[in-house]
Amino acid sequence: MTGKRPTEEELSGLLNASHFGDETAELPPGDPVTVVQLVLTLEQVKPYDRNPRRDRNPRFDEIKASIRAQRGLNTPLNVTKRPGDTLHMVEAGGNTRLQILQELWEETKDECFHHINAQYRPWVSESYVLTAHLVENELRGEMTLLDKSMGLQVLKAQLEEEAGTPLNRSEFVRKLKAVGYTVSRRQIIRMQYLADRLYPLIPTVAREGLVQREIDAIRDTEKAYLRFWSSRLGEDQVEQFHLAFGDVLSRHDDDWDFESVRTELDRQLSELSSLEVAQVRMEVDALLYGEQHTVSTASAIEPQQADTGTDAEDGDTSSSMDSKVSTAQPPTKPTTEADSSSDQKQPTPSKKSDSCASRKLDQYTGPSDLKSLRARNLVLALRIARRNDLSTCIRPINIGMGFLIDLPEAPFKVNDKGNGIGRDGERQFLWWMLLGACEVLHGSGQPWTLSNDRARLALTDEMRLLTPLRQAGIQGVIRTVGLPTPLEFVPYQLLSSPQGLDDNSFWDLLLLLENCRRIRVKVKDPGDMRLWETT
Numbered sequence: 001m002t003g004k005r006p007t008e009e010e011l012s013g014l015l016n017a018s019h020f021g022d023e024t025a026e027l028p029p030g031d032p033v034t035v036v037q038l039v040l041t042l043e044q045v046k047p048y049d050r051n052p053r054r055d056r057n058p059r060f061d062e063i064k065a066s067i068r069a070q071r072g073l074n075t076p077l078n079v080t081k082r083p084g085d086t087l088h089m090v091e092a093g094g095n096t097r098l099q100i101l102q103e104l105w106e107e108t109k110d111e112c113f114h115h116i117n118a119q120y121r122p123w124v125s126e127s128y129v130l131t132a133h134l135v136e137n138e139l140r141g142e143m144t145l146l147d148k149s150m151g152l153q154v155l156k157a158q159l160e161e162e163a164g165t166p167l168n169r170s171e172f173v174r175k176l177k178a179v180g181y182t183v184s185r186r187q188i189i190r191m192q193y194l195a196d197r198l199y200p201l202i203p204t205v206a207r208e209g210l211v212q213r214e215i216d217a218i219r220d221t222e223k224a225y226l227r228f229w230s231s232r233l234g235e236d237q238v239e240q241f242h243l244a245f246g247d248v249l250s251r252h253d254d255d256w257d258f259e260s261v262r263t264e265l266d267r268q269l270s271e272l273s274s275l276e277v278a279q280v281r282m283e284v285d286a287l288l289y290g291e292q293h294t295v296s297t298a299s300a301i302e303p304q305q306a307d308t309g310t311d312a313e314d315g316d317t318s319s320s321m322d323s324k325v326s327t328a329q330p331p332t333k334p335t336t337e338a339d340s341s342s343d344q345k346q347p348t349p350s351k352k353s354d355s356c357a358s359r360k361l362d363q364y365t366g367p368s369d370l371k372s373l374r375a376r377n378l379v380l381a382l383r384i385a386r387r388n389d390l391s392t393c394i395r396p397i398n399i400g401m402g403f404l405i406d407l408p409e410a411p412f413k414v415n416d417k418g419n420g421i422g423r424d425g426e427r428q429f430l431w432w433m434l435l436g437a438c439e440v441l442h443g444s445g446q447p448w449t450l451s452n453d454r455a456r457l458a459l460t461d462e463m464r465l466l467t468p469l470r471q472a473g474i475q476g477v478i479r480t481v482g483l484p485t486p487l488e489f490v491p492y493q494l495l496s497s498p499q500g501l502d503d504n505s506f507w508d509l510l511l512l513l514e515n516c517r518r519i520r521v522k523v524k525d526p527g528d529m530r531l532w533e534t535t
Contacts, residue, residue, distance in 0.1 A: 031081055031122070038079075038088075038118045042102055045079060045116060046087045047095045050130055050154065057096045064100045071112040073097060076119040078132075083123060091121055091129055093136030127158045131179045145215075146199060146206050149191035152183070193219050201246050202253040218258065224288035225265055228280070232273045244268065282396050285375065286382040364515070370534065373519050374402025380512040381405070381434055384505050388427050390434075397458055400532050401516055405434045407464040411480045418483030426501060429493050432484040433509060437516055439531075454532050 057063065067073065077098065080091040090098055104113040134143075134151050143151075159175050160167050167175060169185050176183055194215050199206045210218075222245055229241040248264050266284070270277045366372065378396050381403045385394045395404040408431065412424040420428030440454045459466055468476025485493055494501065501509070523531050 032120055033122055035122075036120050037076065038120050040079070040088060040116050040118050042098075042105055042114055042116065044088055045077070045098060045118070046089050047098055048090045048129065048133060050126075051095050051133055060096060060100070063096060064103070067097065067100050067113075068104060071110070072115075073101070073117060076117045078121060079118045080121050080123050080129065088118065088120070089129075092132035125162060127155060127162055128179060130155050130158060131176070131181050135181050144207075144209060145191070145212070146194060146209070149195040150199070152188070152191055153195045190215050190219070198249075201250045202256070204253045205256045214258075221258075221262065221284075221288060224284050225269070227287050228269065228284050232269075232275075282378075282382075282394075285396070286379050364518070368518075368522070370519065370522055371398075373515060373522060374398070374400075377402040377437075377512060377515055377519070380508050380515065381437070384430060384434065384508050384512070387502065387505050388430055390427060390431065393431070393434075395460075395463065398535050400440070400454065400458060401438045401519060403434075404438050404440065404458055404463070405431065407468070407477070407480050409464075412482050414482035418478065419485075420482055426493075428482050429485050430501070430505065430509075431481050437512055439516075454529070457532050 077094045078091040079088040081088050098116075101113050101116065104110070130151065134148070134155065155176075156167060156172055159172070169188050173183065173185055173188060190212060194206060194210065198210070198215065198218065225245065226238065226241055230238060233241075245265070248261055248268070252258075252261050262281075266277045266280045269275075269280045269284075273280065275283075366376070378394070382391065382394050385391045385405075390405075390408060393406045393408055395406055396402065397404055408427070412428045412431075413421045414424070414428070415421055419425065440458055459469075465477065468480065470476075472479070494506065519531065523534055
């Protein structure tokens with residue numbers, strides 16, 4: 001059964017009735033569902049309340065003068081509207097321009113500043129808008145590294161809230177790329193450290209603008225001190241270290257000098273570990289520079305690790321600074337470039353490419369300044385010495401090859417021919433090799449005497465080497481360490497002896513010798529005193 005058809009008067013009444021006959025209700029206006037051009041007043045637009053750039057735009061006055069001269073914006077302002085909001089909101093950059101329009105309207109009451117040509121974009125998500133502001137500020141180059149770091153932290157939290165699950169760094173990088181913002185994992189690590197670790201401790205320094213290399217240096221140094229602290233005081237003291245490091249850092253916020261921070265840390269660790277301050281600095285430097293140069297030489301001396309998509313990078317084993325710090329293992333064998341992609345079929349080397357002369361032992365790509373190369377020598381010498389109970393023999397210097405070797409605390413066990421016996425034979429061989437590498441021996445191969453200019457520049461009163469040298473010259477040294485290994489026995493000691501060097505010491509010794517050659521090339525020193533007079 002059908003109802004009675006309404007008359008024309010009844011249809012007209014229904015169409016003209018507000019909200020389907022409810023006289024008290026108003027039909028809510030609908031937001032556009034596509035991109036449209038709008039003309040809005042200042043009262044209809046609000047700034048983006050989560051803008052990653054917190055400081056005043058450094059170009060504010062310049063932009064204001066331009067908008068005043070052109071009597072408004074020359075490009076539409078991008079706006080959107082959160083669900084349930086009545087006001088439009090700046091969507092991708094534009095907070096500065098909106099503030100300028102408000103100031104110019106208050107100053108002039110000119111309608112050209114009161115009305116805004118806007119481009120409306122339908123709402124997508126909070127993370128989409130925040131990313132749009134980050135991208136816009138990145139393109140304009142108007143955002144500090146701290147602001148970008150804080151913005152990325154907020155964005156990560158927003159993405160995790162929308163996804164309902166935490167994101168590791170690799171997943172975060174992929175999410176960012178998907179929404180149009182490209183940033184590397186290394187940059188993420190750096191900015192996370194700045195926002196989470198440094199900003200709460202040194203807000204003044206962080207706001208004034210730490211550059212990327214300074215942030216990396218602080219982070220690497222903290223890791224090195226943490227490893228030293230853990231090895232000396234135990235891994236259960238990690239939290240105490242973070243508190244101590246943070247306390248020292250924060251006390252230098254108003255008068256920033258990172259070298260002063262390190263000096264204070266050395267003093268505190270010296271008191272806790274019963275080591276001399278200089279010994280603390282030397283051991284921490286060995287850990288610090290060892291971490292830096294291991295990454296550079298990994299392709300030449302270690303198999304490459306597959307990318308697992310975890311947060312491990314530059315020695316990190318988790319995304320938190322509070323994680324346990326594992327001691328990096330030294331390399332065990334060299335690999336060629338083909339070894340780094342074992343999942344691919346290895347090509348048969350041609351006769352030309354198989355030549356030993358065409359292969360470099362150490363594909364070092366780290367810093368090439370003299371200070372860094374000397375520090376690398378110190379690290380390699382310390383690594384060799386630690387494996388062979390010679391740690392107390394290594395001394396750092398800022399000239400020459402970057403290190404010296406002192407006498408061992410106890411004489412080596414030698415036979416009546418002056419050669420070392422058993423384990424001490426290996427230690428004796430390494431001692432003389434390190435002595436030769438540090439080049440305090442006369443360049444012509446003559447016996448080392450106190451009149452040697454290098455010894456005069458390098459030796460200090462606290463070195464055990466000085467007394468026997470003064471008393472009996474090189475013979476005084478031989479009484480403690482035995483005779484140098486005869487040249488004809490060096491290949492046997494290096495390559496053939498089953499009781500010879502362990503693989504790690506062998507490769508580190510080769511790397512040390514090659515780095516010494518690199519230093520010589522760096523200073524263009526054929527063997528005179530130039531290297532020893534250059535810092």
